[in-house]
Amino acid sequence: MxxxxxxxxxxxxxxxxxxxxxxxxxxxxxxxxxxxxxxxxxxxxxxxxxxxxxxxxxxxxxxxxxxxxxxxxxxxxxxxxxxxxxxRLGYCPQEPVVYERLTCDEHFELFGRAYAMTSEAERRSRRRIYTDLGFERYAGTRADQLSGGTLAKLNLGLALLADPExxxxxxxxxxxDFDTYLRFWDLVGERRRxxxxxxxxxxxxxxxxxxxxxxxxxxxxxxxx
Structure with a gap:
């Protein structure tokens, strides 16, 4: 990979x-x-x-x-x-800016609307981010129940959602973790290409x-x- x-x-x-x-x-x-x-x-x-x-x-x-x-x-x-x-800019701050009571799915839906994405485009991008970063099983989990590593994945995923230039x-x-670190560099390399x-x-x-x-x-x- x-x-x-x-x-x-x-x-x-x-x-x-x-x-x-x-x-x-x-x-x-x-x-x-x-x-x-x-x-x-x-x-x-x-x-x-x-x-x-x-x-x-x-x-x-x-x-x-x-x-x-x-x-x-x-x-x-x-x-x-x-x-x-x-x-378009995508921004991943050092401290995640999330809503504790919203699930990962709900965060992507909210940010998709803020980016003026169509529902179809938002869902398609969300599915790819879950796969690329490996946290799809937490799609329905609230932010206040996520581990620090999974919260960091959500933070990065929200920055990637609209495929910014x-x-x-x-x-x-x-x-x-090391596996996610390698996945991160895969994503960076793809964006560069x-x-x-x-x-x-x-x-x-x-x-x-x-x-x-x-x-x-x-x-x-x-x-x-």
Missing amino acids: TEPASRPAEAPRTHRTALAATGIEKAYRRGPWPARRTVAVLRGVDLDLAPGEVVGLVGENGSGKSTLMKILVGALAADAGTVTRAG VLLLDEPYAGF TGRSVLIISHFVSDRERFDRIVELRDGRAVPR
């Missing part, structure tokens, strides 16, 4: 940019008044993602990885800079050869690694 851990074949390149961030700045005010101070987290980050490219985003804790991801998807406003996107993943495989882009945040990068390139957030800026 899983491809050898080697660099995937190059997907066709175009001059299009799937996602581009330019000059992104973000600062937070921390501490009690009157000793409150402004702490700059992002100091002019430039980052681009080409169609069919898989990019890893790494950095120390507190370097601003999740802050940048939230800005890229529009969940957080930057203090300065611009973000341009081509096509750009997939943004924040620590997506935390809690996965079809010209879809993936940005993956991680504290560390293993299987480096699976990425086209690695970008590190250091001192508030994005630098190649």
Whole structure:
């Protein structure tokens, strides 16, 4: 099922940019008044993602990885800079955003409506996600009864549901067992071959050869690694 851990074949390149961030700045005010101070987290980050490219985003804790991801998807406003996107985004946050009393099936139905998918398209995509990630037997299980690993599968599945052109993943495989980890990379490889882009945040990068390139957030800026 899983491809050898080697660099995937190059997907066709175009001059299009799937996602581009330019000059992104973000600062937070921390501490009690009157000793409150402004702490700059992002100091002019430039980052681009080409169609069919898989990019890893790494950095120390507190370097601003999740802050940048939230800005890229529009969940957080930057203090300065611009973000341009081509096509639909799929976002897998580090902490799953689910409704405890809804089953996995009900989550897919809800998100399908939010994506304006037809019922047929949503069901077809849902069935494939269950098969690809191996959790179909939990289709009727409420989110508050799922194990951490299965909840992580649901979190990723919701990001994949609408087959987005750009997939943004924040620590997506935390809690996965090794089999699911390999299934995850199968999915990433398939998306790459079809010209879809993936940005993956991680504290560390293993299987480096699976990425086209690695970008590190250091001192508030994005630098190649």
